[in-house]
Amino acid sequence: MPKEIKSLVAISQDILARHLEGLDDVGSTPYSLLKPALRKATPKQLFRIEKANPHLRQECNELWLNHCLSYVDIREAYHQGEHQDPTKWRRTYMQRFKETERKRELISAKVKKQYTKIQNEKAAKSIKVLSGYVPTQGRGSSSYDNAKRNQTSKLFQETRRAANRSHAMYRPTQQRSSSSIFVSNKSHRSLPLSTNIVPVSKPTSILSKAYNNLRQQHLSPPQHFISQPLIPPPSHRIELPERQVEKKHNNTNQIYMKKPTSITTTTTTTTTPFKTTTLSKRKRLESPISRKETQSRKPAALVNYDIFKQLS
Amino acid sequence: MSTNNETPSEYVKLISADGFEFVIHREAAMRSGTIKNMLVGPAQFKESFEKEIPFRDIKAVILEIVCRYLYYKWQYEGCTTEIPEFKVDPEVVLETLMTADFLEC
Numbered sequence: 001m002p003k004e005i006k007s008l009v010a011i012s013q014d015i016l017a018r019h020l021e022g023l024d025d026v027g028s029t030p031y032s033l034l035k036p037a038l039r040k041a042t043p044k045q046l047f048r049i050e051k052a053n054p055h056l057r058q059e060c061n062e063l064w065l066n067h068c069l070s071y072v073d074i075r076e077a078y079h080q081g082e083h084q085d086p087t088k089w090r091r092t093y094m095q096r097f098k099e100t101e102r103k104r105e106l107i108s109a110k111v112k113k114q115y116t117k118i119q120n121e122k123a124a125k126s127i128k129v130l131s132g133y134v135p136t137q138g139r140g141s142s143s144y145d146n147a148k149r150n151q152t153s154k155l156f157q158e159t160r161r162a163a164n165r166s167h168a169m170y171r172p173t174q175q176r177s178s179s180s181i182f183v184s185n186k187s188h189r190s191l192p193l194s195t196n197i198v199p200v201s202k203p204t205s206i207l208s209k210a211y212n213n214l215r216q217q218h219l220s221p222p223q224h225f226i227s228q229p230l231i232p233p234p235s236h237r238i239e240l241p242e243r244q245v246e247k248k249h250n251n252t253n254q255i256y257m258k259k260p261t262s263i264t265t266t267t268t269t270t271t272t273p274f275k276t277t278t279l280s281k282r283k284r285l286e287s288p289i290s291r292k293e294t295q296s297r298k299p300a301a302l303v304n305y306d307i308f309k310q311l312s
Numbered sequence: 313m314s315t316n317n318e319t320p321s322e323y324v325k326l327i328s329a330d331g332f333e334f335v336i337h338r339e340a341a342m343r344s345g346t347i348k349n350m351l352v353g354p355a356q357f358k359e360s361f362e363k364e365i366p367f368r369d370i371k372a373v374i375l376e377i378v379c380r381y382l383y384y385k386w387q388y389e390g391c392t393t394e395i396p397e398f399k400v401d402p403e404v405v406l407e408t409l410m411t412a413d414f415l416e417c
Contacts, residue, residue: 003391003392003395005384005385005388005389005395006398007412007417008378008381008398008408008412008415008417009409009412009413009417011381011398011400011412012400012405012406012408012409012412013409015399015400015402015405016402016405016406016409018402019402019405022402023406026406027406028410029406029409029410033409033410033413
């Protein structure tokens with residue numbers, strides 16, 4: 001079947017329709033020739049061409065109908081009989097177009113606003129890397145201590161304090177010094193001894209005095225609480241004057257005044273008494289020790305209760 | 313498309329407004345409705361006798377395109393195979409449109 005060759009007119013119109021963007025002044029070209037091409041023009045193009053060719057404006061009215069009908073609501077109105085005036089079609093379209101534009105802008109502004117809001121919130125909540133030091137409220141370790149203190153119950157703290165106090169006198173100074181940082185914040189009244197630096201013993205508390213008196217009276221050595229031997233073996237001489245929690249003493253009130261620096265003793269025998277609690281053993285031990293003490297020239301390590309009395 | 317005139321019956325000459333002469337086959341020229349009328353019509357027209365048709369309003373550029381189209385049409389009419397597209401330069405398409413409309417081709 002031989003195909004019909006397209007007329008040059010038709011070919012030209014097709015090419016024109018494809019290149020409407022570049023169309024400006026049509027010169028003397030009649031509307032009839034331009035119509036097939038203009039029907040394919042977008043509203044924007046049509047508006048521009050009308051502007052360039054005002055004499056075509058009247059004839060282009062019909063072209064605006066199609067553009068108006070692209071809006072569903074107008075199309076329905078048209079089918080019901082409205083929008084019959086061709087001259088108004090252009091205006092109708094323009095109004096509708098501007099309305100749509102305005103609505104779109106509002107929506108986009110709204111969305112943008114919400115987006116930036118969310119972005120700001122995110123930025124505020126995000127974890128930022130800081131350079132340098134962030135100032136803390138307390139200083140170093142004390143803040144940890146304080147935090148620890150605040151967390152433990154008051155009752156527990158009080159109990160601990162009381163226990164510390166009662167056990168403090170049995171503990172040698174060295175031990176106490178290590179815990180003094182923590183304990184020192186609390187009251188000092190129960191600690192009878194001085195710090196680790198100064199060997200001189202401080203005035204004793206009432207409690208410790210009472211304790212010592214009782215001990216003197218009953219001559220019962222404290223057995224459970226002593227962690228170290230009261231009198232070190234003769235091989236070891238301890239320079240530090242430890243307060244020797246002494247075992248017995250004498251109902252005879254034999255008090256041995258010794259220099260605090262040197263501590264030597266009849267040690268071996270003295271260690272044993274701590275293990276035994278019976279009176280008989282005590283008596284047995286008493287005599288050898290006292291004898292040895294009297295015999296030895298070296299000073300014995302004894303607690304001189306008089307010192308406490310003197311210093312108080 | 314030479315400017316020289318040869319066999320009078322077989323060729324016709326189309327003369328543009330700016331003096332260019334296009335000699336084309338009579339058969340090709342017949343594909344244009346207007347030219348056909350000029351050539352075939354009553355002998356009162358000078359053109360039908362002389363076989364020269366001057367066009368005082370058509371530029372040579374456009375006339376050349378028209379002649380090209382006339383040959384294109386003469387070549388491919390009745391052809392069943394694939395026909396290539398006839399291309400026109402967009403710059404002159406408006407004038408071509410008007411001329412084509414005038415020449416009825």
